[in-house]
Amino acid sequence: MQLLEHQAKQLLGRAGLSVPTGQVFTSAIDSAAPAFPAVAKSQVPVGGRGKLGGVRLVHNQAELQSTVREILSLKIKGHRPESVLVEQAVDITRELYLSLRINRDQRRIEYLTSPDGGIEIESAGSTIIIPHNNTNRIDTIATVLKLDLREVESLLADLERCFFDNDLLLLEINPLVVTAGSVLVCADAKILVDDNARFRQPHLPWHDETLLRPLGGTIGVIANGAGMAMSTMDTIYAAGGEPANFLDIGGGTGEDIFVTYLRQITELPGVTSIIINIFAGITRCDDIARGIIAASQQIPGLVPLFIRLEGTRQEEASDLLRATGIAIQPDLQTCVAKALEVRV
Ligand code: GDP
Ligand code: MN
Numbered sequence: 001m002q003l004l005e006h007q008a009k010q011l012l013g014r015a016g017l018s019v020p021t022g023q024v025f026t027s028a029i030d031s032a033a034p035a036f037p038a039v040a041k042s043q044v045p046v047g048g049r050g051k052l053g054g055v056r057l058v059h060n061q062a063e064l065q066s067t068v069r070e071i072l073s074l075k076i077k078g079h080r081p082e083s084v085l086v087e088q089a090v091d092i093t094r095e096l097y098l099s100l101r102i103n104r105d106q107r108r109i110e111y112l113t114s115p116d117g118g119i120e121i122e123s124a125g126s127t128i129i130i131p132h133n134n135t136n137r138i139d140t141i142a143t144v145l146k147l148d149l150r151e152v153e154s155l156l157a158d159l160e161r162c163f164f165d166n167d168l169l170l171l172e173i174n175p176l177v178v179t180a181g182s183v184l185v186c187a188d189a190k191i192l193v194d195d196n197a198r199f200r201q202p203h204l205p206w207h208d209e210t211l212l213r214p215l216g217g218t219i220g221v222i223a224n225g226a227g228m229a230m231s232t233m234d235t236i237y238a239a240g241g242e243p244a245n246f247l248d249i250g251g252g253t254g255e256d257i258f259v260t261y262l263r264q265i266t267e268l269p270g271v272t273s274i275i276i277n278i279f280a281g282i283t284r285c286d287d288i289a290r291g292i293i294a295a296s297q298q299i300p301g302l303v304p305l306f307i308r309l310e311g312t313r314q315e316e317a318s319d320l321l322r323a324t325g326i327a328i329q330p331d332l333q334t335c336v337a338k339a340l341e342v343r344v
Helices: 005-014 061-072 137-145 149-165 195-200 226-238 255-266 285-298 314-323 332-341
Strands: 022-025 038-042 055-058 084-088 092-103 108-114 128-131 168-179 184-186 189-193 219-223 273-280 305-311
Touching: 005 022, 005 084, 005 149, 005 189, 038 061, 055 061, 061 084, 092 137, 092 149, 108 137, 128 137, 137 149, 149 168, 219 226, 219 255, 219 332, 226 273, 226 332, 255 273, 255 285, 273 285, 273 332, 285 305, 285 314, 305 314, 305 332
Parallel strands: 219 273, 273 305
Antiparallel strands: 022 084, 038 055, 038 084, 092 108, 092 168, 108 128, 168 184, 168 189
């Protein structure tokens, strides 16, 4: 799981690292920033926000209002932020790069560091790698970053505590800044948590990553298996239609899955119908039918569903659906043809 910046900074702060004072905004309400000048930062799970207008300096309340509003409506690499982190701006003299990560190929944990941190890190070319158990790591990193030895010692101790205590795969600080007052501050952070550690890190903000990928068309798609989802999309394209999304529900059959996904697809702009294409092996058609029925009862304004449902317990499923007035189509082609006939 990747944490959002504000969540990552919370972990860093708890481990004793220095992070800017900040506040999370989910709408452009009338609360003040921690202090001006402030930096408003789009909370999307991708990097490169600075270059795409997702990190902006603001000087007063009016500017804060309009900037927060703009950032909330600005998509970055396909992600629309649910929140904006507003922090007291840091007075930067140098931007450094420091990360700690698990390198599976090398079977080790290692530091990556560079004195040329910031938004151009990809092209910096000055990054060096130091195994985490290297006894000279403190000296090496202090030399590379031109920092005080003591400072680096405590920085690495805090970083390692954060890394190990939280079962991280990656802890990246970019930039790690030296302020005008010569203080080290983590101005940005990217944290990846090992999903397998969920059971012992219950306090972390776990979220189930949605497998739904909006594509902008009018016909929603739910299929079991990525191949099924793609062939469903191909069939829609071949018939002259446009899929509204990609979604592979895998072996998922729970009622909550159907309610969640059918609601999310119905709410995508421009969607006029949804095709459900399931070929059940281990999955049972009657479970799927119950999910569809629950969704159709719970979602107001649900668009028409065109269902292809074949395989294990197909008869039971069609009995269940028929009893609630929901039809199963004879094949995918029929689903697509009918979906194309739906007009808003
Ligand atoms: P990213 O582009 O998604 O990695 O977002 P960052 O949080 O790393 O911000 C990008 C750049 O914005 C940084 O490299 C800094 O140059 C600048 N920046 C971010 N926060 C501050 C701040 O508090 N003060 C100043 N002066 N610049 C900042
Ligand atoms: Mn950054």
